[in-house]
Amino acid sequence: MNSPHDPAPAPDSFVASRGADWITTPLTPERAADLLRGALEVERTEHGVLPHRLPARARVQCADEQLARAEAQPSGVRLVLRTRATTIELDALRTKMGYHGAPPRPDGVYDLLVDGALTRQAGVHGGNVLMMDMTTGTTETVPGPVGTVRFAGLPDRMKDVEIWLPHNEITELVALRTDAPVEPVRDRGRKVWLHHGSSISHGSDAVSPTAIWPALAASLGGVELINLGLSGSALLDPFTARALRDTPADMISVKIGINIVNTDLMRLRAFGPALHGFLDTIREGHPATPLLVVSPILCPIHEDTPGPAAPDFSDISEGRLRFAAMGDPAERAAGKLTLGVIRDELSRIVKQRAADDAHIHYLDGRDLYGRADHAELPLPDELHPDAATHRLMGERFAALAFGSGGPFAGESRS
Known part of the structure; x- marks a missing residue:
């Protein structure tokens, strides 16, 4: 024996x-x-x-x-x-x-x-x-x-x-x-957190795979991470919504906004219905799973200025790349999107849907990284956080989402 x-x-x-x-x-x-x-x-x-x-x-x-x-x-x-x-x-x-x-x-x-x-x-x-x-x-x-x-x-x-x-x-x-x-290892008894977001969720500028903010948050929350952070591609694509719909999970978060602005993908008229459709598709497979909609973190170049974003190559030979917003703030009147507009619309739509969906929640991304944080930890290329900011965001998300009273606290698989 x-x-x-x-x-x-x-x-x-x-x-x-x-x-x-x-x-x-x-x-x-x-x-x-x-x-x-x-x-x-x-x-x-x-x-x-x-x-x-x-x-x-x-x-x-x-x-x-x-x-x-x-x-x-x-x-x-x-x-x-x-x-x-x-x-x-x-x-x-x-x-x-x-x-x-x-x-x-x-x-x-x-x-x-x-x-x-x-x-x-x-x-x-x-x-x-x-x-x-x-x-x-x-x-x-x-x-x-x-x-x-x-x-x-x-x-x-x-x-x-x-x-x-x-x-x-x-x-x-x-x-x-x-x-x-x-x-x-067949089953460690952990709940599964399914997350979708942009390059920030993908891990741009993090120093290693367990140091990206979703991995840090998952470790602190004691959950198994499935990370659909897709650099440049958090664009409300229907096929991504179907992938989220069809993936078993105990809790789901979607971080939406920065890619839609910096690609100048759509106008306000299209954004609202596209977001509703994205969330509707997720709900087809997860009708009662806690669903957290997260707005963009602070990004000063796009707070009030639409996209697209364009790279600045002036320091590329020294390994430094920066981005700049190429839109005109006056274009907001014609429906062009900024991060401020996106946050208002995300908050409004989640509040509207919450009247019939007790399991949908909203988190302002500036609670993960806001103006005071930017003063201390500026975005090196104007878009992506550095290693210290990934840690800050992971710790804050864990506290806000997995901590007592958070939308992911104490939930079981649906």
């Missing part, structure tokens, strides 16, 4: 081959799906498997390359396994962004957690670089080899291990090797 301290035997389906000291766990779509959290779908590729944060039926409805890159960057996606292994190796093929005329961007980071505590951080070398010309929008892929991330010296005991994939690099998983068997 096994001791309770002995590792449980790995199911045959999880052990493909053993070397002298290694066990290789095959990463087929089916087996990877058993180990992955935070992905809605897993695609087989030439090298291994690619986690997706939107299903194929959504991806085929939009040919936007920005969206394709964003949903394939595994923000919030992590391998979760139980093992006694002291060494873990993960082969991966990354695709990172690069910009002509700018210094190389920092490498993505893999965060390894042991029983919930951040224990190691590492990166993968090699991989592809998707070079973009910011002046023309054209891209070119420079191919590179598969790399390996290695975590050694882990505690020699049974433990839950999470490997959070880089939030800002497309990551194909090729092979997983360990010096002890691994098994999936």
